Amino acid sequence: MKTRTKHVPFFTLGDWTVRPALGFIERQGERMPLEPKLLDVLACLAEHPGDVVSVETLLDRCWAGAFYGDNPVHKAIALLRKALGDDARSPRYLATVRKRGYRLIAPVTLGGSAVPEAPGIRPWRGGSPYPGLRAFGREDASVFVGRSGATERALRLLAQVRTKGPSFLLVDGPSGSGKSSLVHAGVLPVLLREGGRRGLQALDWATLDARGPASTLRHRLADAISRWQSGGEPLFPPTERRELRRALVRDTAQIARRIAWRAGDIQDDVFVLVVDNLEELVAPGVRRDVARALFEAIARLTEDGRIVVIGISRSEGRRRVLERARWAGLPDAAMTVHPPREWELAQMIRVPAEVAGLPFEQEPATGWRLDDELIGALRRHPWPLPVLQLTLATLAEHPNTASALDFPSYRTLGGVDGIVSRHAEQVVSGLNEAEQATFLRLLKHLATVTVDGDDAQLAHARWASLDSDERRLALRLVEERLLIRFDTEEGHCVSMVHPPLLSHWPRCAQWMEAHRAFLRTRARVAIFADRWYRGGRRDEDLLPQGPLLADAAALCTSESSLTRKQRYFVRRSRLRARARGNVLACMSATILALTTCVMAAMGDVGRAQGQGVKRQASSQQNSSASLGRVHTGPPLPTVPPPHVDVQAGFAEWNVPYDLLSYSPHRIDRRAANPHVRAALPTHMHPTDTGRDHFHDRNLSTTRDPANGGKVFMHW
Structure with a gap:
């Protein structure tokens, strides 16, 4: 991008004379050649002498997004100081403003006319420089920063596909990733300015929204093309609208001839058509012939390279969109928009505030700036863009921040968590009773806790697990930037845009506790x-x-x-x-x-x-x-219960332990019976002694009358 200093043959910086066209600086006969990139950085700083120029601005103006870090700027500043003989600790030409950028402190003169040392930044005339939750448009191009790398990548892909065939590029990403803002406030302004970029210069552009009735898609495409103008005159007047619709189906070469006749023979001049929400054409339930007809029309229109088509789709429809485009003969060129990194967030926060003249307040006690506070709060956020834009827009519209963005207003709003929670409550409170009950069912898919149940955590709700009512509500909340829709290995998912909502939003916190x-x-x-x-x-x-x-x-x-x-x-x-x-x-x-x-x-x-x-x-x-006789002797001893042996299957009596005392009584009874006595063997008969005496081979008994008639047994 040409700067104002390149329209003059030279300018002076202190005692140095800078000649950008010749590629050197000189002082009192001393001449030192410099690289063109170093001269571009010096010229960009000379446009705002005495003012701070951010690193992001230098990257965008001098490198055009070819690099994704701030190292090239720091290296260029170091080389410039070496060439100018300057010292960073006691500067005379270039001063470093910590966490802000660089500024020229030496007096600057452009082409012999002095430039005021501190002209200030031109005040912003459009109210808040932060658009909030709406997408950036062409009118916001001056405050659309932080996407120079993605913009340059999209322009490079467009130039590549144009040399190989139909000029079609798909830009996809999750909801809230800034796809539409990138195309409308990043790519289109670069193509529409004088000279364009990478051999492409857009004469005009038009937008087609793929949402809506499928039966009117061809009519809406013709209406979008009819809005193209060349030299202030439309390519297709309103009287030719019906003929244009027929040409889209039967003879697209007629459209190409009309463009060549009105636009001229310069092949770098193109017309741009932006087709938004392409995922709606390939969603389940939509007839395939509708999408096929649109992609075939796009393929015919982009054959000669005079029409460039940029499609915008959410990540869940990327695969199906590329399949339909491939069937129609379009290239499968696509780029995915990723969340911004920390230094890109810094650009999005600081540059619009500088343009609008809204400085960030610095706390005297800690030296901490409000922009540093915002960067620290969102640096590791999974989806920072919707939260960042909502926070900045709410903070800029606060009554106490008319002249500066200060900490008291930020804390009064509750910080990032309080601002997003208030927005979420406004959205859900506007739902009817049935939708609010559906939202409570939807929370079961969006929230989880740790194993011990103490901390709330964000969950990804699988789109396939939602019923029809939950899906309709989820799509509405995605449009309100309360939910975000993205694609994972398990399929399409939705999640809350701000994880702290689970604990800081009272409605959600009460549900979590229950x-x-x-x-x-x-x-x-x-x-x-x-x-x-x-x-x-x-x-x-x-x-x-x-x-x-x-x-x-x-x-x-x-x-x-x-x-x-x-x-x-x-x-x-x-x-x-x-x-x-x-x-x-x-x-x-x-x-x-x-x-x-x-x-x-x-x-x-x-x-x-x-x-x-x-x-x-x-x-x-x-x-x-x-x-037959009654025992009159001493009482018979009590016999203990017999021992039973069941090993042989029947009860067998063992010899009692008191058999020796029991045997004389039994033998005595048997001997008193004459029938039993006759049956006894001879050795068991009583002896002829004066006492009753029985004998056996091994056993003999003797009754002693003198001792009370006791019986004694002898072995």
């Missing part, structure tokens, strides 16, 4: 499922039988916020727990059966034992009755 148990269970299931998949799907990593598995099973049946992989993990855990339960049940039944059998056997043995005791008692009674 559903903390549900959110904690889902968070635990997600962690266990991820570990199971990463560990090779081992059974040891499945959920055991217990409260967590029961809660996870309830989530699978009542909630749709679990992913497909998480549902499969819970199902496998339930199958394993059921199998283990069946094994335990079988083991318990087996143990119970064995216990029952043992108890039954012990009962049978007890009954047999009891019957044996009864038979013994009956036998003793029968034996006493058959002896």
Whole structure:
């Protein structure tokens, strides 16, 4: 971009004379050649002598976005100081303003006329320099900064595709990433200015919104083309509107001939058509012939290179848009707009404020500036652009910030969190009761907590898991910049644009507190499922039988916020727990059966034992009755219960321990019976001594009358 200093043969900087056209600086006969880039930097600084020129402005003016960092500027300033003989610690020509940029402190004279040392920045006449949540337009080109790298990349891709065939470029990105602003406030102003860029200069441009009835798409395309003008006159007057519609279908060469006739033979002069919201044409439910007809018309219009078409699409429709374009013969040239980096955020914050004459306040106690506060708050934000533009616009419109952006107003608004929370409450309060109830259901997909349930965390809601009402509401909230829609490996997702809303927005914080148990269970299931998949799907990593598995099973049946992989993990855990339960049940039944059998056997043995005791008692009674005499001697000893041996299958009496004391009484009774006495063997008969005496081979008994008739047995 040519600066004012290049329209004069020379200008002076202190005692140095700078000659940009000749490529050197001189002083008192001393001449020193400089690189063209260093002269461009010096000329850009000389346009605002005494004023601070930001690093971002130097990058945009001198490098045109060819670099994505501020290192080239710092290197150029160092080389300029070396050439001028200046010192950064005690400067005489170039001074560094910390975190702001550089300024010339030596007097500057352009072409022999002195320039005031501090002319100031031209005041901004359009109110707030921050557009807020609306997209930047061509009228905002002077304050659209921080996107020089993306702008240069889009222009380079356009120049490449124009040399190879149809001039078609797709610009895609998540909602709120600044796609439309980049095209309308970045690319188009560069192409429309004198000389253009990279061999392309736009004579005029038009915009076509792909949203709307599909039946009127061809008519709306013809209306967009009819807005092109050359030399102040339309290419197609309103009377030729119907003929233009027929030409789009039957004879697009007629349109090319009209453009060549009105625009001239300069091939670098082109007309630009911007087609916004291209993802609407390839959405599910839209007839394919509608998209095919549009892309075929674009392919025919861009064949000769006099028409350049720039398509804008959200990231979720990128793949389908490129497929339709490829079928129509268009190149699959596309670029994705990424979130700005820290130094680009600094440009977006500081440059518009400088243009509008709104300085950022600095705290005397800490030396911390408000713009540094904003950069620190948003430097690691996942989607900073909507939050940044809303914060800057709200702060600039505050009544106390008419002359400066100060800390008291910023803190009164609650900072970034308070500003976004207030906007979210305004949006949701404007919904009807049914939509507010749908929003509460949508929160189940958007919010989660840590495993212990203490901290709220942002979640990505899968588009496939939302019902029709939730999808309609999500699209509305995306337009309000409260949600953001993007593409991931699992498919299309939506998420809150500002994660702190979960805890700083009272409506959302109350809902989180009421559903903390549900959110904690889902968070635990997600962690266990991820570990199971990463560990090779081992059974040891499945959920055991217990409260967590029961809660996870309830989530699978009542909630749709679990992913497909998480549902499969819970199902496998339930199958394993059921199998283990069946094994335990079988083991318990087996143990119970064995216990029952043992108890039954012990009962049978007890009954047999009891019957044996009864038979013994009956036998003793029968034996006493058959002896026919009553025992008058000493009382018979009590016999303990017999020992039962069931090894042989029947009760067998063992010899009692007091058999020696019991045998004489039994032998005495048997000997008193004459029938029994006759049956006794001879060695068991009583002897002829004065005492009753029985003898056996090994056993002999003796009754001693002198001792009370006691019986003694001898072996």
